[in-house]
Amino acid sequence: MSATEVSRAGPPPPGGALTVLDPSALVLDADGRVVLWGPQAQELFGHTAEDALGRPVGALLVDPQHRASAVELFTGAVAEGVARSGTVPVRHRDGSTRLVQFRTMRLRGADGGYFALGIATDQAALLRVERDLALSERLVSQSPIGLAVLDPELRYLMVNPTLERLNGLSGRHLGLTVREALSFMDAEPVEADMERVLATGVPLVNRFSVGPTPADPGREHAWSASYHRLEDRGGRVLGLAVSVVDVTEQHQATLEAAAARRRLAQVADASVRIGSTLDLDTTADELAEVCVPDLADLAAVHVLDCVPAGRGEGVAVPEGSPRAFRPPSVASAGPSPVASALGGAGGPVRCAAERLITRCVNAALPIRLSRLDRRDLAHIAPDPQSAALLARAGAHSYLAVPLIVRGRVLGALDLVRCGNPVPFDEDDVVLATELAARAAVCVEHARWYQHQRHTAETLQRSLLPHRPPHQAGLEIAVRYQAAEAVCDIGGDWYDAIPLPDGKTALIIGDVMGSGISAAATMGQLRTATRTLAALDLEPAAVLSHLDRITADLDHRFATCVYAVHDPQRSQCRISSAGHLPPVLVRPGRAAPALLDLPTGAPLGVGGVPFETTCLDLAAGDRLVLYTDGLVETRDQPIDARLAALLLLLERHRLPLEETCDLLLRALRRPGDPDDVAVLIASVQPPG
Template sequence: MAFIDALGTVTGWSEGARRLTGRPAGDVVGRPAAELLAGPLPPDALAARTGTVRLRHHDGHLIEVALTACPVAGADGESTGYVVSADPPGTPLAAEAFEQASMSMSVFDLQQRYLRVNETACKVMGVPETALTGRFFPETVRDTAYNQGFLNHLREVAETGRPIRYESFADAPALNREHLWSIEMWPLRAASGELTGVAMAAFDNTEQYWARRRLALLNEAATGIGTTLDVVRTAEELIDLLVPRYADFASVGLLDWVLGADEPPMPPAGGVVLHRVAHGSTREGNPGAAVPIGGTDVYSLDSPPTRALREGHAVLSQAGEPEFAEWLHERNTRSPEGRPFRQGAHSLIAIPLRARGTTLGVAVCVRMAHPDAYGPDDAVFAEELGSRAAVCIDNARRFARERSTALALQHSLLPRGLPGQAAVEVAHRYLPCGSLAGIGGDWFDVIPLSGGRVGLVVGDVVGHGIQSSATMGRLRTAVRTLADVDLPPDELLTHLDDLVTHLTSDDSGEEVAELGATCLYAVYDPVSRRLALAAAGHPAPAVVLPGGTAEPVPMTAGPPLGVGGLPFEATELELPEGSVVALYTDGLVENRDRDPDGALEELRRALSAPSDSLEALCDDVLKAVLPDQHADDVALLLARTRALGADRVATWDVPPDPAQVAVLRQAAGERLTAWGLDEAAFVTELVVSELVTNAIRYGEPPIQLRLIRDRALICEVSDASSTSPHLRRAHAYDEGGRGLLLVAQLTQRWGSRQTGRGKTIWAEQALPGT
């Protein structure tokens, strides 16, 4: 800036003019202003008192500037001279751009004092430019880590002359929350290259920042929600995501049917009742929880949660709105003493949890300490997040429902009470799968057989879920049916294998699940104390002899059921009375995190340890062998053998002579008298007579008669013929054919079984008094 009198002589020279021209005041004041020009004035410059002219710098180079002359009037009103200001060409427009820039812009000297700020910076600082100009930056702000860092950056640019660009999340004096600033600082230099100041521009990237935060939350929801197929845990994961980054308090309420096994009812016409499954708060003690976990939230017809549930989209409500005040009043009325939202709650959003076109519940988010109210962008985000969480909740609900259905089916197909028999003492355990795979197809069974024998079964169907449970039921029924035919273990598995192969190859057009399965079938005879068993791809049982240690039974497992074409081999061993046979499924010893050999060794040690009873031994085995989290179903069946001694079994060899029938009938009556069973003598003698006569007449020697006093009185006649008799109705003039009919009428049940040396015909009758 310069002062020129009416004669064109320079009378005043500012520091700015000195910096612009490089000429000190002593060289210019008192001399004609025309000497500063490097060329003639533009023709219209004098009349307009403005224009672009060329000045000659002290070092000789030319400077093109825009001059503006403002006349100065004396006391008499006459012009006494001019105040001339100079700016680079276009500077007025540039100044306007500086002032009107949407970003905060400031200029500092090298001592970090304000030289100039634009209008946006004044709004951020909350004061006019005059309150900042010339002041040291730390004097205008609070002493915070952010402001100290800002000052350090200003000093670094002033000292090094290198520009700096960085981002910072901080508040500002006139703003009500923290903002994300993209800040750039650069040095200002004179024409000589000398540092003269530092300029700063700060762009507010807050909206973009929150958009990125919302996107990051959605990405986190993809991996953080639904990690377990548990409805409550999934709701808790949603709360963990919302608090504190999106809400100061959040709750999740679900409809009744979501937590049960029912299908969704019609949408509610009035207010709704939601079951609180999860909530969270930024405040210690969770003061926002008006109801406890497991309690019920009752919302009125016009409340934001009810509207969100009914309308299917996020509902915003702010302090000052009638529905917000009503919701807050209802909430504080239900709240326990000392836990209402007394102050601070200013905004809420109710988020419907919808999946596959069905609303499952509502999540409610409330802001208190967070300064910003929920807006349209928050609603869009909330609906997307709620949709993702709802799908996970619905998946968990469907899994829980299928699991409960499969478990109910599994329990209905497993034996509820083991049938009475005297061959073995049994104890059993069944533990469903604890993993996400679902209920498997493990099963066990105890089947009373003829002659006081008993069949022991364990099996495992491939896969999990309802299909596996249904397949298990079919196989268990098939095993029972084949066991009633009194097939040996290897033959029974052969027929069972044929059945599985047939089911797998079903060409009815319906979807057929994989029916691979394993099975172990064993038959124990308490008279001979022999155990015969065969396995189809199943682990061998362990046997604990009295006073001994558990050892696996050496046997060939054979192929799993459904492979077809390969034989099954039976194994027989004689066991002393009091031996324990442990049958189990592979879930007990096989786990991807365990060594199978180590698990088997743990099983042997647990079975060998002394125990008060079989029931206690079952618990000890599971506790010692089974991990806390087992990935498969487990079935365990323990059987302690008993023996029927000579005092309860009578055996006679039968000569192939019809005259011996009367002798054997009398011997049988005498044995019944010795057993105290005279009341059964008549029927028993008739049965003996009929069965022995048939064996002599139609069978082949050797023939043997055996009476067994067990839970029932059993009469058996064996011969070397493989031809089995059949019950038929005799005609009026037939001389025979009525013997088996009489046996069937007089006894509880009868039948025949094939043996390695022929067949055995047997009949059972109840003991007197039972």
């Protein structure tokens, strides 16, 4: 601003230190008489100009005992031409006494004469200002809070040592703009906040910033800054006051608490998502998917193809041994080609001893690599092509944790970070270990379930005929489909037994209950049925004998249809023990229909007679026998399901094997809780 602009603007409004001190001016001639008396002097001493002008200053203001020293301050300055200062007790016009600080100096007039100029300040006011200045200086210099004053152009005028230390710019702030001083961070939002406070006068408090500093470039710091506008007593804007608090520790604690909450949420999510089924592959898939993308960009679950039985911490596997794993379950946050980089597809995967996943399993300990090089990638990926794929994807950190339950290692969880720039740390190891521990229990349950299911299904199938015998005058097709749950596998069976004179016994049955014990009961009944069939008895008689036998078998009940086909008479004699009615299909002559048989009581009830019904069968006629697992559901009435069975048989005239597949495909649902047996016999023309 030019001098002309200052003149036009007028004098600045009163304020500042001079207003606080309010010094008084008086001028004495060479004889010590007052020749100039200002209004501030009147306020300080109580005498008007008319009272003071022309009077000796000593007689006017000072008691006799202090008069000589007071006059010396003025006369000495005039005689020697050297400024002097001192404190003198001054008598106020009202009779009171106060200490006044004088500073005197010599003035020369137009006529060559000398005068003494005295500047007087109330000693009490001066002491208050000095005290406040000293206190302010101490507070500013020793404050643990960073403090600064900036001018209206946002250039630093004052910075305390704390702020210099926070910004890492010791002794280099003064005169710099905000952008120049804070070049190590994004200063634009900070500058915008300051300009807003200068413009509006409304303070801004606790403005949060994060970034490194020149003094500590390898660590992220956090600050909370507050800004308020500085004004003098007249309201003129002097600049901006800034206070900055280092809240790095609080910020780090907040981040750690947030990370802990995320880990707890992820563990809770894993508890819900992992183990939704008792399928081993599904469980492994769920673990891999839970880890991506929150924990890793690429996850693979390797389950050992064979786990030795037993308990205890010791895993009797030499450190340098290769291991065989099931095909890994892989989840990726990136493109699908990267997902194949941690494991192959198809059958079991054999991993060399050098693979990190093998070392993790053999040692039963986590393996963490914060930074990866090409050599590390070669020990992570199954082949050089996969290692190159990981390198192109930006893989930079690796973590593997074992799946352990009751001291046995079941496999390992493989984790890789590509897009996430932060390497794995100890907190990630803790989280991954927790996820792996929870998943390991589910994997163990899935293994046990599959083993039990395989055992029950193997027993069930071993008790059924592998293929129906080729019988004169009949073509037979059979199917057995186990239930999804191991506890539901059990008592359904079918059989076709050759009898004398070319006859064939056809049996379909269902032991009530499930599990291995039901399968064992079924095996006993099937053996008994074959023994009774050899006696060539009437169907009702066979069922009566089976009824007595069943009553002695562990309180079990069973339903059964027993039919005997006689090709010489073109007849079928049939009896039912509480079983669903067979379907008779007469192609070209009548629609498929349920046989109207005397239902009878289930086997094992005892004391209920059975009846035999005789049917005439012609070439091409079909008899469809089935268990309740084919048609019974929880959400549909049995009549509707039986109608659906008849409709399928009417609309589709397929070969027997294809008809069996059609019925199972159309009427069964995934997860149906019961096993099912189907037997279809078609009468063949003589020949």
